Each structure stands twice: as C-alpha cells, then as structure tokens.
Amino acid sequence: AQSVTQLGSHVSVSEGALVLLRCNYSSSVPPYLFWYVQYPNQGLQLLLKYTTGATLVKGINGFEAEFKKSETSFHLTKPSAHMSDAAEYFCAVTPSGGYQKVTFGTGTKLQVIP
C-alpha cells in the first residue's frame, strides 16, 4: 500500500519569496508522483508529474519538483511566489506497473502575502 504525507496544511510566503511545499511518500515499488493544484471552487489541475527519467521535473507556472528516492520525497518549489499562486496543492502517488489507485495527500493551502 502507498501513502503520502504533506507537511504543513497551511504555508504563507511573501510575494517574490521562495515557495517550498513538502511531500513524502511511501511505496513498496517505484512510484509515479504527481502535484495537482486546486483553485477555489474548481477541480484539480496537474502541475507536474514524475514517471521515469530525469528526477527534476518542471511543470506549469514556474513550478518544479525533484524526486529523491533516498529521501522518499517529492517537494514542490517555485523561486518567486506570485499572488496568483494562492491555492491548495495536493501531492499524489501511485505505484508504477499494473493497476493501483492514486493516493492523494491531505493538501497544503498556500497563502501569498503582498
């Protein structure tokens, strides 16, 4: 069985500051990892995903994440926060190979302070 832990249900950063949202996972086999963003009253939208290959993954809106197997982590970063980044962010994991359902973390709500 797989699981996802997102540290910090709420994160506040100043506009222009570094954004760091933490995600740790557990999986008995190599995982596929995802970050989704949810804006108020909207569905989830994919930011980026890791399946195979390069461990540093670039996504939309300037976000990136690095898969670190030794740390079982997939933290999301953005060098400079923008007001429009205020949303809730979900990390998700599914084991590679064959069917397994996607497991979502509990989410981190990002607040950007002007």
Place this chain on the structure above:
Amino acid sequence: EAGVAQSPRYKIIEKRQSVAFWCNPISGHATLYWYQQILGQGPKLLIQFQNNGVVDDSQLPKDRFSAERLKGVDSTLKIQPAKLEDSAVYLCASSPGSVGETQYFGPGTRLLVL
C-alpha cells in the same frame, strides 16, 4: 477540447434523501474516476471505471452509494439514503487510460446534507 463536465454544481438535501450526480468525461478517455473530497482532506477514490467496467470500488460504501457508466461514456453516482457525513465535494475525473497518466478533473459537485 472540452473538459470534464459535472452537474449539478451544488446540492442541498436532508438526511435520508437520495441524490444523483452526473459526469461527462473528456471525449475518448477510457478511464473515469469518482472521488469524495471532505473539507480539509485530499480526494479519496470511490470508484474507477475502465470503459464501462469497474476497476476499483474498494472504498465505495456499497450499502448506500452506487455508480454506473453505461456505454462507457458518461457516468452517474447515486447516494441513497444520504447521511450527514456524506457532505463533501464529489469530483469526477477522466484519463486516457494507462497507469501514470494525468487525470483531468471536473469542477465538482458540492453536497450539503442537513
């Protein structure tokens, strides 16, 4: 390309009543998912269809929840009878089909059970 459509967007019912939600996935997407998102939590998979067959319904409370995907296109999720703890956002998502592929989410149906 049209996104995932869901209706209604909002629903208020009293406990013990029944309710139904409708989802139309992206054209050509073989896999359809229903998630339950309770306030403050990440989405929890209720049921996953591959075409019109059920792949995973292990977390669907089958004594009160039912879902169908006739003809392998749109889908209906029903709750009968509703309980207070069913108050949540019900998200529908679709994907082309393979493990590790991006899921595309609809805007969700927000259900309040009084």
